[in-house]
Amino acid sequence: MNMIICVKTHIPRRVDSQHEFCYTYAMENTDGKTLTGRIIKGVAGMYDVHYLDGGHSIVFTCPARGLFKLHGKTPLPGDVVEIINVDMQKRTAFLYKILPRVSELIRPKAANVTQAVVVFCLQAPAVNMPVLDTLLVYLESQNIRPILCLNKIDLIDDREISASQTANASQTALHEIYSNTGYSFHRTSAEESEGIEELRAAISDGVTIFTGASGVGKSSLLNALFPGLNLETGGLSQKISRGKNTTRTCELFYLGEDAGSGASYLADSPGFTSLEASLLTNLPKEGIDTYFPEFAPFLGNCYYNNCAHRTEHDCAVKDAVGTAIHLSRYENYLRLIV
Numbered sequence: 001m002n003m004i005i006c007v008k009t010h011i012p013r014r015v016d017s018q019h020e021f022c023y024t025y026a027m028e029n030t031d032g033k034t035l036t037g038r039i040i041k042g043v044a045g046m047y048d049v050h051y052l053d054g055g056h057s058i059v060f061t062c063p064a065r066g067l068f069k070l071h072g073k074t075p076l077p078g079d080v081v082e083i084i085n086v087d088m089q090k091r092t093a094f095l096y097k098i099l100p101r102v103s104e105l106i107r108p109k110a111a112n113v114t115q116a117v118v119v120f121c122l123q124a125p126a127v128n129m130p131v132l133d134t135l136l137v138y139l140e141s142q143n144i145r146p147i148l149c150l151n152k153i154d155l156i157d158d159r160e161i162s163a164s165q166t167a168n169a170s171q172t173a174l175h176e177i178y179s180n181t182g183y184s185f186h187r188t189s190a191e192e193s194e195g196i197e198e199l200r201a202a203i204s205d206g207v208t209i210f211t212g213a214s215g216v217g218k219s220s221l222l223n224a225l226f227p228g229l230n231l232e233t234g235g236l237s238q239k240i241s242r243g244k245n246t247t248r249t250c251e252l253f254y255l256g257e258d259a260g261s262g263a264s265y266l267a268d269s270p271g272f273t274s275l276e277a278s279l280l281t282n283l284p285k286e287g288i289d290t291y292f293p294e295f296a297p298f299l300g301n302c303y304y305n306n307c308a309h310r311t312e313h314d315c316a317v318k319d320a321v322g323t324a325i326h327l328s329r330y331e332n333y334l335r336l337i338v
């Protein structure tokens with residue numbers, strides 16, 4: 001029988017906690033096997049770990065309480081983990097090790113998110129451009145690829161669009177604002193099943209999260225994309241889960257495995273109400289300009305090496321505003337640096 005002497009040597013030399021720790025967690029690794037899976041859900045120290053056994057999905061319920069607290073690390077949905085003491089009958093195991101993270105999101109708390117579908121709409125609620133750009137910068141800073149999704153296009157009245165002159169009021173203008181960012185731009189209606197196939201095709205392997213303000217239709221879109229999910233819509237689930245204090249983490253849904261590529265997972269997220277404030281405090285203070293992809297061709301060409309692209313003369317970024325860089329994006333950049 002193969003004994004795991006847990007991580008005794010790594011923990012602080014406090015006799016009490018060490019004893020308690022080892023009593024609780026120095027378990028026998030009954031079959032000597034370590035499996036690698038992905039955390040899809042975590043509630044109160046218990047984690048659901050998804051494991052693929054030759055294409056067959058198994059979810060193990062794993063305790064981890066104590067282990068990661070001692071190491072100052074909390075397991076998150078999306079974490080790739082090693083589990084031991086695997087009981088195939090009971091579907092239980094023990095969370096043993098968190099593998100290094102590629103990215104970490106704070107809202108909702110999730111690890112290794114590879115791309116984010118950023119959902120917004122023109123009405124009910126109307127998109128807030130500074131908040132949208134703040135979110136995009138935040139995702140860029142976390143190494144998460146944004147995918148833009150304008151939802152509720154069924155509500156857009158064509159006659160109004162042609163009459164409208166303001167950037168916020170027309171989908172064409174919105175598309176234009178992001179045309180040089182390289183972000184893919186989808187138009188959808190969860191209500192009338194428009195653009196759903198195209199959006200589904202954009203969801204690749206890895207962890208894809210749906211984010212955006214409350215009420216834009218994230219859960220509705222996920223239900224339209226994957227009818228088996230049965231997520232609650234209309235803000236109901238948010239209110240309930242907030243009461244239970246579970247809004248800060250999320251649950252991943254396993255979508256399947258593509259031949260040749262890895263497994264893919266989806267995550268819904270509760271709507272944010274004060275996203276701008278919470279993200280701003282977590283934004284890096286430097287290099288904001290590098291998180292605007294359309295600035296990239298101009299960044300080395302300013303007169304000053306440390307140009308903030310504000311009041312400096314001979315600024316290549318400012319020169320590109322109105323052509324390669326949309327004014328709306330530049331203005332929101334300025335908001336973030338002052």
Ligand SMILES: Nc1nc2c(ncn2[C@@H]2O[C@H](COP(=O)(O)OP(=O)(O)O)[C@@H](O)[C@H]2O)c(=O)[nH]1
Binds near residue numbers: 188189192218221271
């Ligand atoms: N007209 C219209 N309403 C939608 C669409 N998508 C979602 N909704 C409605 O918008 C409200 C919020 O949707 P929900 O999916 O809960 O938004 P979430 O908070 O982003 O998850 C619900 O009443 C939905 O029925 C859409 O494409 N068109």
Ligand SMILES: [Mg+2]
Binds near residue numbers: 235
């Ligand atoms: Mg929702």
Ligand SMILES: [Zn+2]
Binds near residue numbers: 303309314315317318
């Ligand atoms: Zn400049």
